[in-house]
Amino acid sequence: MYESATQPGVIIGFEVDIAEALARELGVRAKFHQNDWSNLVPSLERGDFDIALNGLEDTPARRARLRLSRPYFVYGETLAVRAGSSLHTLSQLSGRRIGTLNQTVAQDLLQAQRAEIVLYEGQQEPYMDLSRGRVDGVLLDHVIADRYGCGQPGLECVKQDLARGTYVIGIRPTDAELASRVDAALSRLIEAGELRRILEHWRLWDARQQELSARAPVAPLSASASSTALAAPPSSTAAQAAPSVESKPSKPTLSVAQLGLFFRGALITILISLCAFGLALPLGVLLAVVRSHGGRVSRFFATAYIELFRGTPVLLQLYVLYYGLSSVVRLGPIQAAILGLGLNYAAYEAEVHRGALAALPRGQAEAASSLGLSRYQVLRHVLLPQSFRIALPALTNDFVALLKDSSLVSVITVVELTKRMTIVAVELRDWVVPGLLCAAMYFALSFPLSRLSLWLERRYQSA
Amino acid sequence: MIRISGLRKSFAGHSVLGGIDASVAEGKIVALLGASGSGKSTLLRCLNGLETFDDGTLEIAGFSLKSGSHNPHTLQALRAKVGMVFQEFHLFAHLSVLDNVTLAPRVARRTARAQAEAHARELLAQVGLADRAHAMPRQLSGGQKQRVAIARALAQGVSVLLLDEPTSALDPELREEVREVLRNVARGAHSASGAALTILLVTHEHALAHELADEIWTLSAGKIAGVAERRREQSP
Numbered sequence: 001m002y003e004s005a006t007q008p009g010v011i012i013g014f015e016v017d018i019a020e021a022l023a024r025e026l027g028v029r030a031k032f033h034q035n036d037w038s039n040l041v042p043s044l045e046r047g048d049f050d051i052a053l054n055g056l057e058d059t060p061a062r063r064a065r066l067r068l069s070r071p072y073f074v075y076g077e078t079l080a081v082r083a084g085s086s087l088h089t090l091s092q093l094s095g096r097r098i099g100t101l102n103q104t105v106a107q108d109l110l111q112a113q114r115a116e117i118v119l120y121e122g123q124q125e126p127y128m129d130l131s132r133g134r135v136d137g138v139l140l141d142h143v144i145a146d147r148y149g150c151g152q153p154g155l156e157c158v159k160q161d162l163a164r165g166t167y168v169i170g171i172r173p174t175d176a177e178l179a180s181r182v183d184a185a186l187s188r189l190i191e192a193g194e195l196r197r198i199l200e201h202w203r204l205w206d207a208r209q210q211e212l213s214a215r216a217p218v219a220p221l222s223a224s225a226s227s228t229a230l231a232a233p234p235s236s237t238a239a240q241a242a243p244s245v246e247s248k249p250s251k252p253t254l255s256v257a258q259l260g261l262f263f264r265g266a267l268i269t270i271l272i273s274l275c276a277f278g279l280a281l282p283l284g285v286l287l288a289v290v291r292s293h294g295g296r297v298s299r300f301f302a303t304a305y306i307e308l309f310r311g312t313p314v315l316l317q318l319y320v321l322y323y324g325l326s327s328v329v330r331l332g333p334i335q336a337a338i339l340g341l342g343l344n345y346a347a348y349e350a351e352v353h354r355g356a357l358a359a360l361p362r363g364q365a366e367a368a369s370s371l372g373l374s375r376y377q378v379l380r381h382v383l384l385p386q387s388f389r390i391a392l393p394a395l396t397n398d399f400v401a402l403l404k405d406s407s408l409v410s411v412i413t414v415v416e417l418t419k420r421m422t423i424v425a426v427e428l429r430d431w432v433v434p435g436l437l438c439a440a441m442y443f444a445l446s447f448p449l450s451r452l453s454l455w456l457e458r459r460y461q462s463a
Numbered sequence: 464m465i466r467i468s469g470l471r472k473s474f475a476g477h478s479v480l481g482g483i484d485a486s487v488a489e490g491k492i493v494a495l496l497g498a499s500g501s502g503k504s505t506l507l508r509c510l511n512g513l514e515t516f517d518d519g520t521l522e523i524a525g526f527s528l529k530s531g532s533h534n535p536h537t538l539q540a541l542r543a544k545v546g547m548v549f550q551e552f553h554l555f556a557h558l559s560v561l562d563n564v565t566l567a568p569r570v571a572r573r574t575a576r577a578q579a580e581a582h583a584r585e586l587l588a589q590v591g592l593a594d595r596a597h598a599m600p601r602q603l604s605g606g607q608k609q610r611v612a613i614a615r616a617l618a619q620g621v622s623v624l625l626l627d628e629p630t631s632a633l634d635p636e637l638r639e640e641v642r643e644v645l646r647n648v649a650r651g652a653h654s655a656s657g658a659a660l661t662i663l664l665v666t667h668e669h670a671l672a673h674e675l676a677d678e679i680w681t682l683s684a685g686k687i688a689g690v691a692e693r694r695r696e697q698s699p
Contacts, residue, residue: 367553367612370511371567372542372619375535381570385557460557 014202018072019053021194025185038103038426041066044170050178052170055141057105062170065429067179069169069186072195074208076161077106078145080130080138087137088158099126099135099413103426105165106139118413124148125323129413130155132326141165143204164208254433258424262434265420266441272337272416273403273445279342280402281395284349289379291350292357302350309347315408317344322412337409345402352394356387389460396453400446417441464489465510465623465661469519472505479505480516481685487678489622490659492649494672497682503665506682507625510663511545512538524622543572546616550628552608554600554615560587561596564615572619579618586614590644606637610644617648624648626664630671642671649675 011032023030033049041062044052057075058068081087087096093115100106102119110117118135120126126138127149138149139162150157169186171179189195190213199205290302309317321343322336331339360383368382369375407418415423421438425431465487472480479502487493495503508514510523512533521528524544526537555563564583568574574582587593590610600608609629616624629645630638645664652660666672672679673693681689 361553363549363551363553364555366513367547367549368555368566369538370513370542370547370549371615372539372571373567374539374571377570381566382555386555389557 014073014198014204015053015055017198017201018189018195019051021189021198022051022053022182022185025188026181038422041170042429042431044172047172050171050175051182055167056170058166058168059105062168065173067171067173067175069171069179069183070190071166071168071212072186072190073167073199073204074211075141075143075165075167076208077109077139077163077165078142078150079158079162080127080140080145080149080155081136081158082130082133083154083156085137085156088160090162093137093139096136097134099129099138100140101126101144102423104140105163106141109163110139119415120413121411127152127155128323128326132330134326134330142208161208164211166211252428254424254428254437258427262417262420262424262437262441265415265417266445268334268414269403269406269417269442270445272334272341272406272409272414273399275338276341276345276406277399277402279338280345280349280398283342283346285353285384287346287350288353288357289384291354293375293379306347306350309344310351314341314344314405315411318409318412333409333412333414336412337406337414340412341402341406341409345398348398349395352391352398353387356390356394357383359390360386389457392453392457392460396449399449403446404442464522464524465663466522467506467510467519468521470506470509470516470521471518472502472509472514472516479685480509482519483685483687485680485687485690487661487663489661490652491677492652492662492664492675493678493680494676495663495665495680495682496667496669496672497688501682502685503682504627507547507627507663507665510623510625511542511547513547539571543567543619544621545623545625546619546621547625548609548612548616548627548629550632552600552605552612552632554603554608554611556600558600559596560592560598560600560603560611563600563611564618567615568618583614583618586617587611589647590614591640604637605633606640609633609641613641613644613648622659623661623663624652626662626666628665628667630666630668638668642668645671645675 011034016032019030019032031049033043035043035048035054037054040052040054040056043049044066052066053072056062056068058071062068079088079093087093090109090113093110093113096115097118098110098115099118099120100110101123102121107117107119118126118129120129123140123144126135126140129135130138130149131152131154138145140149142161145157149155169182171182186195195212196205196209199209287302287306290298291306294302318336318340321340322331322333364382364386365378368378373381406416409416410419417438421434425434428434467483467485470480470483471478481502483506495506497503505514509516509528510521512528515532516528516530518530520530524541526541526544528537528541554560555566558566561580561583564586565574565576565579568579568582569576584593584596587596590613592607592610592614595603595607595611600611603611609632613626613629626645630641633641648660649662652662662675664672664675677693679691679693680687681691
């Protein structure tokens with residue numbers, strides 16, 4: 001259920017124990033397969049593994065798509081708020097900024113309330129942002145809330161569950177026999193008290209779990225709608241922000257609303273890329289000039305900057321900027337994205353421009369100085385206009401790279417083009433159409449730029 | 464007026480200028496001859512601060528330079544009075560002929576563009592390139608480039624012109640057009656009209672040196688080995 005790895009590389013958790021107990025009942029050996037949580041169902045359908053047992057919540061959409069076992073765990077949707085907050089019911093969340101994980105039922109519940117949903121990739125970050133005031137509440141299942149949120153200083157959790165749901169085991173629809181064997185084995189574990197022992201061992205047995213036996217007779221493998229539909233994932237990475245809460249049994253197609261959101265994602269990608277490059281370019285030129293013309297001390301700092309930002313992953317820089325420094329500077333996600341990418345790319349632009357400046361014949365600077373131009377004037381009127389032309393192909397290259405790297409900012413809750421694609425793909429249960437649409441949009445952004453750059457290069461050459 | 468006193472310079476322990484004492488009167492033309500490595504180009508580059516020197520003093524165009532690094536503001540002011548033409552032209556590749564000539568007046572002297580351009584066109588006419596004002600450097604022949612470079616060096620109304628082997632990089636058949644321009648400049652230097660122009664010409668062309676110069680210094684191993692004065696025939 002949760003990634004409590006006291007031994008590095010060893011997966012442990014109550015679901016591991018349940019899986020092993022089930023394997024014993026079935027007379028097989030459990031083999032664990034590491035998978036991105038949000039792609040659990042597609043991977044199951046692909047046949048990467050035979051059983052999905054990892055916080056898979058019982059929802060009508062999943063019932064229409066998979067065979068689901070009887071529940072093995074009951075969870076409550078828990079609302080965490082800052083101490084003293086007046087928020088304690090779902091309906092109060094309308095219009096408020098509420099954090100949750102992607103592709104959860106909590107998210108669907110928030111959507112139904114028209115809350116402003118902020119999607120996180122990790123389980124700890126939403127509570128950090130709640131403490132910092134970036135969100136007004138966090139709605140997640142009680143296992144995550146108890147572990148990461150409710151005990152945090154300054155935070156409290158609403159006592160009553162805002163909703164309740166169950167985790168079930170997913171099996172391919174074609175594996176009817178396996179499904180009934182799993183169900184029978186699970187029933188035996190419940191009746192023998194084995195499941196309770198496992199949950200108690202992990203300190204997860206509570207009053208909620210008494211519903212487990214009660215829920216046993218509910219035709220678990222039927223395709224009919226389940227009682228309460230909600231859930232929370234254990235360790236998730238991908239995306240989800242459904243514009244419609246209800247899931248239809250038939251395969252949904254791309255709606256106009258989704259298309260609109262796609263364009264919105266593309267706009268955010270353009271906005272972030274342009275602003276970040278608008279920051280990276282002048283800063284990079286400045287660093288390059290300092291590095292090639294500055295004094296010893298300023299040269300040292302420019303070099304240190306470049307090595308630091310070039311030598312560490314931009315993902316790490318985004319995390320540090322948004323979460324790590326949030327007690328010092330509280331940036332919004334978009335500002336943090338622009339600043340993070342801009343500061344990072346400045347290091348690359350600095351090297352591009354330093355190389356271009358070094359490529360200029362030495363005589364250019366000498367001739368300009370011999371005319372009585374100041375050092376600044378030499379740079380401004382003679383060196384930089386020429387080095388810029390040399391740098392142009394590399395600049396274009398970097399901008400196109402930045403355009404695509406901007407997808408990384410989804411880790412700090414920005415929903416840009418790629419993130420939107422993954423969300424829509426999950427909603428549509430199809431990666432081909434959203435994927436092609438997303439690729440086409442990136443191409444539509446980068447291709448004109450390449451042409452513009454070529455045109456500029458030719459113009460400079462013929463000039 | 465140029466006065467050079469006890470000028471010494473060495474590169475990495477190797478003496479390039481070994482104590483030079485010399486002076487040039489205002490409006491005179493001096494040619495510097497000497498083998499490669501004799502220090503004549505270095506001497507020229509010391510005169511406008513492109514090189515620093517280890518010992519001695521320089522007086523040029525009303526400025527004086529001492530050993531060690533120079534004050535950048537002094538250098539800028541000095542260079543506005545001391546033009547330089549390089550062996551390899553060094554035209555600004557991204558600027559048109561006209562902009563090459565007007566850049567320093569406009570940017571460093573803050574002369575209005577129209578005024579700077581009018582003056583530049585006069586200079587371009589003097590070097591025979593009135594019709595190439597809007598050409599880019601890469602469209603010009605070597606001789607044409609050097610003529611633009613001469614116009615550029617003169618554009619600020621300099622009182623000293625330093626010419627560092629202005630014909631050496633040219634094919635022999637292109638040298639004559641540059642020589643012709645130099646003759647014109649020299650005539651202008653000697654004419655009574657306008658401010659006097661003092662010229663130092665580093666060259667390997669003995670004939671040109673003898674034709675143009677009032678004085679010929681021969682450098683050898685970083686010292687002036689000989690000075691030949693010549694009475695020029697008066698203006699033609």
